[in-house]
Amino acid sequence: MRYKKLGNTGLSVSEISFGGVEIGMPYGIGVKDESDMLVEEDAIRLLHRAIDEGINLFDTARHYGESERIMGRAFREKRQQVVLASKCRHLRTSDGTIPTGRALYDFIRRSLDESLVALQTDYLDLYMVHYADAGILENEEVAAVFSKLKVLGLVRAIGVSVYKTEETQRAIATGLWDAIQLPFNLMDQRHGQYFDEAYRQGVGVIIRSVLMRGMLTDRMQQSHPALADVEAHINRYRLLVGKEYPGLSKLATQFALAYDAVSSALIGIDKLQYLKDAVVTVEGNCIGEALFATLQGMAYPNQEFLNLAQWDKNGWL
Template sequence: MRYRELGNTGIKVSEIAFGGVEIGMPYALNMSNAKHMMAKDEAIYLLNKSLDSGINFFDTARLYGESEAIMGEAFKYKRDKVILASKCRHFRDSNGFLPEVSQIRSFVNQSINESLEKLHTDYIDVYMLHYADLEILEIDEIKEVFQELIIEGKIRVPGVSVYEQNETKLALEKGFWKVIQLPFNLMDQKHAVHFDKADQLGVGIVVRSVLMRGLLTERSFNLHPELKQVQDHVQQYKQLYSEHMNNLPSLAMKFAASINEVSSVLVGIDKIEFLEEAIKVFDGNYFSDKQLEKAKSLNFPNQSFLNLAQWDKNGWL
């Protein structure tokens, strides 16, 4: 396993970040039909196997079902060997409303204290806002309470999880958030315009959705008719295949790992086979400069169309 600096935080993380959502709740391409979830003992075994394989970076969230509790049990006596990332509860309620400013401090404190209890720890290495939209990023009180938690020793590094390119831009401009977790893959490369700036500022970039929830696998070859343009586009990536990258998943993961500004690549792992395959992929044998430029040129032309949540609502997944 290879390790990279997480921006200028002083933390070194494995190139693979273990994505904890799938061990804590049902998760699938079609979220409305997601039913499968690992048994607790299997999940604990998988987490320990991942740690033994060299993965030291584990990502979870307050809203990932039982994920925090399972990680807490798995790493209760191995806390010094892992880098834990978790996320605050969503600030917006089911109607999209934000809490009153006077409630923010108690909201954040309650969320992190719940996470600390579940994770069996007294600190979280990287604590993030979960979906930091533009309005949330402009609330100074959130930054203030995060700063207090850093002083108290409950947080080592503050971060944000974002979806949109302009959210990444604003998070960088704020100058406070030291880690940004964002979607990035062969199809959707729009956040890459901010990677140089993040590198200059020493902000760690952690990328997720490298397989687009399974679309950059063989599943993409039988999509809904409304997604024909996506299916046709995915076929183009076969021209990038080589001896070391002869299938879509390995190609997609190696592409993300080939970006110098990326500190770690989040991979959803819920089977030993997936872990073993990921370990083989992240071997340091990544894209050449020529291959990387070609891959960058093959991003999906209509970036705004790439909205999995909307596709799910439309019944296309």
């Protein structure tokens, strides 16, 4: 396992980070309810194995069901071996507004305190806004509260989780956030246009959706007819898989990590085999310049269509 600096945070993180949503709640393709999930003791063993494999960055959130509590049990005797990243409860109320003044501070502080108790620690290495939309990023009070948590020593770094490219651009431009978690992969490279600026500003980048929920792997599956063009495009990448890159997941992960700004690729892991597969993707030489340039030119033509959350709602996944 290789390690990279997370921007200017002073944190060194593994190139593969453990996505904790799957161990905390039913999530992902083929997971309908708790009967499809790992039992708690097996989840703890998986987290320990991840440490043994060199992973030190573990991502979770208040909204990930039992994920924080399970990580708390797993890491209570191993706190110095892990970099814990979690996210605040969604800031917008049911009517879409953002609390103000003391109400905002109390809400964020209460959410953080819940996370600290669940994770059995007295500080977080990285604390993020869970989906920082444009309105949240323009809200100076939100940034002030998160910055205060750093001053109090409750968190070492603060960040935002975003979806849209304009949110990435805005988060970097504020100069207030230490790290950004964003979607990026072979197919959807839109956020990559801001990587150089993030690197210059010392903003750490953690990417998610690097494997598009398993679509950019060798686990072949029957796609919904609405995704026929997507599947055909993915098969173009398969033609580049060979001796040096024996699997599509390795090609996809190495491509994303070839950007200097990208510190870690977040992989959802709920099976030992998925953990082993994730570790293999970063073994060996880094991707070459020629192949990197080729892949940059192979993004999906209609990247706006690549909305996995919407596909899920449509019943396409």
